[in-house]
Every structure is written in structure tokens, then in C-alpha cells.
Amino acid sequence: MSRVNYIKLHYITLHISLDSLGEKQVGLSRVITDFSIMYWLYDVFIDEEYQGKGLVLCVIRAIE
Numbered sequence: 796m797s798r799v800n801y802i803k804l805h806y807i808t809l810h811i812s813l814d815s816l817g818e819k820q821v822g823l824s825r826v827i828t829d830f831s832i833m834y835w836l837y838d839v840f841i842d843e844e845y846q847g848k849g850l851v852l853c854v855i856r857a858i859e
Contacts, residue, residue: 808825
């Protein structure tokens with residue numbers, strides 16, 4: 796009989812805002828993770844007005 800191991804994956808959506816109240820959303824990121832050894836960052840959207848300002852690096856740091 797074969798043994799089957801299951802890994803539970805979680806889907807996370809990060810909303811990126813520039814103010815402390817979260818009133819102006821400037822980006823969105825989606826991640827799949829097992830909260831243990833891996834994560835898969837598969838979408839990052841940044842409003843055109845805010846692109847080129849290092850927000851993607853902030854998203855990656857927040858995920859790690």
C-alpha cells in the first residue's frame with residue numbers, strides 16, 4: 796500500500812496601501828504558501844502612478 800502525504804496550501808491576497816488607514820490601495824499581490832517551507836508569489840500589480848518606486852521589494856519583504 797502506498798503512503799500519500801498531503802500538504803495544505805493557503806491562498807493569500809495582499810492589498811498594498813500607502814497610508815496608515817489603508818484608504819488608497821496602490822497594489823495587489825497574490826501568494827500561495829504552506830506556511831512552512833515554500834511560497835509562490837504569482838501576481839503583483841502596482842498602479843502605474845506608483846511603479847518604479849520599490850513597492851515590489853516591499854511586497855517580497857512582507858511575504859518573507
